Amino acid sequence: MNEKILKTLEFDKILSRMEPFASSTLGAEQIRTLKPSTSFEEVSMLLQETDEASTVLRLRGHAPLSGIHDIRPHLKRVAIGGVLNSAELVQIADMIRAGRTIKRFIESLLENEVEIPILEEKVNDIVTMSELEKEIRNAIDDGGAVLDSASDALRNIRQQMRRNERKIKEKLDSFVRSRNAQKMLSDAIITIRNERYVIPVKQEYRANYPGIVHDQSSSGQTLFIEPQAVVDLNNELRELALREDREIERILMEISANVSEFADDLQLLVDIMESLDFIFAKARFAKDIQATRPNINKKGVIHLYRARHPLIPADEVVPNDISLGQEYSTIVITGPNTGGKTITLKTAGLLTVMAQAGLFLPVSEGSETAVFQQIYADIGDEQSIEQSLSTFSSHMVNIVDILKKADEESLVLFDELGAGTDPQEGSALAISILDDVYKRGARVIATTHYPELKAYAYNREGVVNASVEFDVETLRPTYKLLIGVPGRSNAFEISKRLGLSDRIIDYAKSLINAESNEVENMIASLEKSRHEAERKYEEAMAHLKQAEKLHKDLVQQMSEFQSRKQELYEKAEQKASEVIEKAKAEAEEIIKELRQMRLASGAGAKEHELIEARRRLETAVPQMGDGQETVKSNLKARSFKPGDEVKIATLNQKGILLEKTGQHEWQVQAGIMKIKVAEKDMEFIQSEPKKEPKPLASIKGKDYHVGVELDIRGERYEDALRKVEKYLDDALLANYPRVSIIHGKGTGALRTGVSELLKRHRAVKRIRLGEAGEGGSGVTIVEFR
Incomplete structure (x- = not known):
């Protein structure tokens, strides 16, 4: 896309605003070179990656991208056998750590099933290179200093250097603290000159300190002398320093050689981190300007809802709806100057360019824009001083170039079409140009102040009038775009409010031809209709909100009713259960009384009849429903x-x-x-x-298939007692006079539990442990009444 067009639409200013959101020079460089794409697939991918980064920022609030450096020059140097300094190696270690950190960060999101396929693919290609990073970190600190731990030889050299320095300082301390030091030394300090330890001696006492003079003060009154007593030690220290330099150089050479082995992986890491930094910068910029992802199409259709120019402050910009390419392919915006026509034109062009560059747009959700192969614009005064062209001529040069290239895949923007020449000729030329571009199938937005173009849209299919609203009451433009309504000059209304007499205004109106008056009256009628439509729309919206509130209240009340209904049912169910339990208790009481009567009189119901009656009574407990029957x-x-x-x-x-x-x-x-x-x-x-039920009295043991012994050895305590209780009922129904319960000896807990149960049982007459031939203490004999 033409660089001149991008600058005209101020795309370069968008990039300048976005650049601070990059975390590194790599990302900033990618932003500076960003260009809109004309490939639908590429634009889709660019918007998708911005969307994924926005999702990450929404979920986590940030992305860890610190420590990114441009290490490409370092990689080039090691590739030809060069040696990197310690600071450069630290940058490489930082890059490896940054890659590992962002890889782990994205993987944590994937574990939570966040759908970010583009980011996932990028981090999957990152090679962690942990061993190389560890080697660098063990040898060099974050400030770039080579550590003692870099090698054993370096550690030994530095230990010797520290010992020598200690000895030198001890000897020089004896000079500084001597009795004559205050008189002979300029200052009681030890300092360094030419990388050797010296003391400051006054000029007149030079002879008292034999040694090497390394420097003197600017006045010449102080000599910096290395006493002879430390010359050898200083020489040794200097030799150790040279050895240290050689060892450090060897260490850096060795690490640099290792870096060269990972050159390809590091180059790939640079590319990935540059891309990730750029992607997240786009997402941060989108968040800053409150932008959303637009839908895109190949049909040349634009629907921008509540579109805002991103370079105008948020508290000043006026949102507008801009639609083009579906019902109409050309918009002609008419009206006076300084009304906001050019801003509307630039907003449509700039947002289209931003979308094709993969950027989110400051628009409402659901907005849509097309991917154009070219965007052409003739905006502003393009006068060329060098060519001595007039304003009209310079515009016409641009328009001629546009007419040569525009086609159905183009968006064309004309600002003040036909301006700068005779109004009658200019308007005729503007109509002819619009017709030509329209026939080519291009999407066109044009602004003009010519009144003749107001009627243009009414005579052309696929063309619509528009204007930027002007408030006559405040004498200020509102910058609100009105599609379908041509602009009015408002000259008479403005003049009247400013105090011009009605006589002069009426005379001026009489000078305007009837056709112009009809157009103005038509526009006034349209504006009145629009205001009436807006009023009715607001009323309809108010009714809609009231209906929605009523619907919400009804849904809530229905929910509360259902909840209350269930609650009442549960209470009824509980009450019914209580009634049934009460009936059971009364029935048990009746059975108890009957048993007592039988015991007292020796007649009436038999025990097995009572047991069977109780069992049938238990099965008579009603089962409650689910509340729905x-x-x-x-x-x-x-x-x-x-x-x-x-x-x-x-x-x-x-x-x-x-x-x-x-x-x-x-x-x-x-x-x-x-x-x-x-x-x-x-x-x-x-x-x-x-079938006729069998009389209770006739039921015998064979009908119940119950034996005269119950073995509960190995059973859990509670299960065993339940089995004993059921067995006693079955034995009574079988008319057994006596039964045996085998519980084993064991710890005696089971025997004790069985014994306690039998003592409480209503039908048990007597219990005893078995005799030697009956199983001894492992068996309890039970006799019934």
């Missing part, structure tokens, strides 16, 4: 008769009709109980005739 009578238009099997709905229990006790009431045999039940609480059961 309603109890209802099911007479099914038939009369009940004795012998019918029915379901007692209130108890969820089956029974047999015995006889009618009232007009709508029956006596029902439910288990061992006879109860009176209203017909409305009964449901007829369609089932086969039941």
